[in-house]
Amino acid sequence: MEGSLCHEFETDLAAANVWEVYGGLLVGQLIPKLLPELLSKVELGEGDGGVGTVLLVTTAPAPGTKGSATYKEKFIKINNENYIKEAAVIEGGILDHGFRKYLMRIEIVRNEDKSSIIRSTIEYEVDEEHKSNASLASTNGLAAVAEAVTKYIKEHKSIDRTPEQT
Numbered sequence: 001m002e003g004s005l006c007h008e009f010e011t012d013l014a015a016a017n018v019w020e021v022y023g024g025l026l027v028g029q030l031i032p033k034l035l036p037e038l039l040s041k042v043e044l045g046e047g048d049g050g051v052g053t054v055l056l057v058t059t060a061p062a063p064g065t066k067g068s069a070t071y072k073e074k075f076i077k078i079n080n081e082n083y084i085k086e087a088a089v090i091e092g093g094i095l096d097h098g099f100r101k102y103l104m105r106i107e108i109v110r111n112e113d114k115s116s117i118i119r120s121t122i123e124y125e126v127d128e129e130h131k132s133n134a135s136l137a138s139t140n141g142l143a144a145v146a147e148a149v150t151k152y153i154k155e156h157k158s159i160d161r162t163p164e165q166t
Contacts, residue, residue: 001125001128003137009120010116011150014115015108018116019083021149022118025053027145038059042058053074053075070092097130098129099125099137106118120146
């Protein structure tokens with residue numbers, strides 16, 4: 001069984017500013033700080049932030065559970081001109097629940113008025129025998145990240161513009 005989900009978050013930030021966070025490793029460093037209830041840790045497994053980079057991701061414990069889950073995510077596409085990044089879960093996590101494929105695509109869509117849209121897409125394939133687990137696929141986490149990253153950029157942009165006190 002195959003499926004896809006999409007979420008769009010509109011922001012008044014320029015696409016280039018949003019891509020500065022999403023385009024490399026910074027977003028992975030920020031999520032545990034901005035959304036500790038989502039991910040407790042993101043570590044660099046291999047690579048430099050480009051295609052082929054592998055991250056070791058530890059989720060926060062789900063409510064009513066004792067432990068967290070871990071998985072490996074690999075960057076499979078990064079397009080710095082069109083602001084598109086794709087990462088696939090390659091080990092653990094959702095793959096342990098009958099999913100054969102779980103791909104996350106982030107697109108930062110430029111608008112003419114210098115605003116942008118953070119489009120988060122999940123594409124997945126799940127074994128027929130585990131098709132009831134398809135409901136585990138969700139853009140909720142990516143939507144929360146889009147909102148938190150937008151807030152982070154706005155806060156840090158205003159700090160950068162504050163004149164130094166003498």
